Amino acid sequence: MAIKAQLFITCLAEQFFPGVLKRMVGLLERLDVQVAFPEEQTCCGQPFFNSGYRSQARDLAVKWLKVFGRGDGFIVSPSGSCVDMVHHHFPELFPPGSPEHRRAVDVAARTFEFTQFLVHQLKITDVGARFSGRVTYHASCHLLRGLSAREEPKALLQAVQGLELVPLSGEETCCGFGGAFSVIYPEVSKAMMEAKVRAIESTGADVVAAGDAGCIMNIAGGLRRAGSSVRAMHLVEILAAGRGAS
């Protein structure tokens, strides 16, 4: 029986990187995953939660849990931070013992970030991708420290044919996005982003890959403003490359 996965597309990926989502569908289907897309889904509430608006976050979590709780199988998302929200913060939003809490815990256990889904659920590190170029990897904070995915993304990249993975100095240092932080403290966010861009530039890589749309919009924008030729790509785009992706 095919493995089933519901797509949790996340606001930022939907608004800014729809190509990532389409490629993710293609890649999952190629790996014999039966993909479903719950169309009622909206935001998981993370921006509200992270800014302190606990009651708005709770409302959005209730809706999210209703939408995804209906389906069965795994829930898969190309975002470390949104999955971290579901995993670690949804259960905190409801009193232990309440039906919402039970549902949050149950749904969280089925929700996976894309690279962890591949490596731990599908048990695949070589997805059969081909990508020629030097690629460096930026570890997105919530993927790395929230979900403890230190090795999975790099293992997947390393298995890509033709790809040379080059180390990034300060790989695990935040790029300065931080959601609302980037507009509340724009000067600090800028300094952090520029430090990240300089580190990326000095690797000599053609591409910097990351696992969260927030970091990618920040880093890609920074590279563009700096006139850099390095491209920022989502991990999914690289893992889906070279084989019949749409």
Place this chain on the structure above:
Amino acid sequence: MNQLPTAINFRSNTRQVPPQMSAAVQKATAKFLGNRAALVDALGNDYWQVLRQAGHDIRLHAITHIAHYLEQAEQAVTRAGGQVHWARDAEEARRILLDIAARHRVKLAVKGKSMATEEIGLNHALQAAGIRVLETDLGEYIVQLKGVGPAHIVVPAFHLSKEEIAALFRDKLGVEAPAEAEKLTQIARMKLREEFLAAEMGISGGNFLVAETGTIVTVTNEGNGRMCTTVPPVHVAVVGIDKVVPDWESLTVLLKLLARSATGQKLSCYTQFISGPPRSAAETGPAEMHLILLDNGRTRILQTPECRETLLCIRCGACLNICPVYNHVGGYAYGYPISGPTGVIFASQILGPKIAGALPFASTLCGACNDICPVKIPITRILLHLRRRVVEGDETEPATAPASLRLGARVGALALGSTGLYRLGSRLLRRMQAPFVSVGWMERVPAPLNRWTMSRPFPAFAADFRQWWRGRHLKARHE
């Protein structure tokens, strides 16, 4: 920093950070982190994690049973001949200390490094009472000469170059000062030696307070702290009530964690144990020893379960060293002597959201602080609660964020929570952005997103996945 803050504007502070600050800070923090990592490797990460958990459990136990251990400590200090004072807040602590100083007609007080005395603005109060107060920790001595507070809780003057310090010495001390570390230290040493002998009072903090024996523990690298607690005839220690630990066995675990995390040393050069004044004529040391136990909002922190682990902190500074925000702005931007992630969670609660409401937002929530903390304080979880306190209010404080922001959040959540409105919003944004978009990016956009585009372009809204998915399914059905 001698005067306590009345309002902290983190953004405006960050804009005043001198451009060379970030490079100086990063150079120093990289060194500390490198030394720390080597020692953690030498112990082995598995054992380090065991120690961290033990440190966490010991500290959490101590602050959970704080009344018991403080009473035990008080009795032990009193038995040993020391005098214990309880200070509810900064004002009371200053008054107690000034009273002691007045009784002894103190004209000059020498100080060892202490964050608790920074917290209560002690130097300012002493000076106002006509008492000269001299910082003797080399870093504190330098920043005091400069007329500023500590830029880092462990290494207060680490952002200053040898050249800057030499110029400061020439200017303030009127001496020939070459830009060489050893020579500069020698100058400070000579100056301080006279002061130690002249001072009528020595003031210290305390890294720990061992309850079973009433022992004040100070951890330093220069020995000047020890001069303060041994040479003048009166010693006053100002210690936060959170510093209490049950016994010597628990202390050893914390000492093992502290110096490794702080400066990347197995143990600092001086770990001093003070258990009361001399008991006989054969022993030397200050005839009088006072311990001021400082609350200043700590019991209030304990009353909020989500935040109480704030008080586990052993002030090692590792979270400052790893914090990307701290590394770019340095300590002064926080507007409080205790800076960086641990300073943010502490100051936000001690000062309250009206004064320090900006601080909980001075973080990207990257979580590096959680992972490096030697006593496993869940710093970002506490930050999230403190943000909530600002925008929503909690059991201890009403909301202080502007009503317009809160209304905006409510409207935003309603729109994002409705599939119909969300999709409508996606479509509208794609239309409205048209005048700003050029090849997939917006170089300049209206407020508030112009704060984003001042440093990088904003990507164009491009949501078409839902249509793509529908189209694909319709096609599949027709085939």
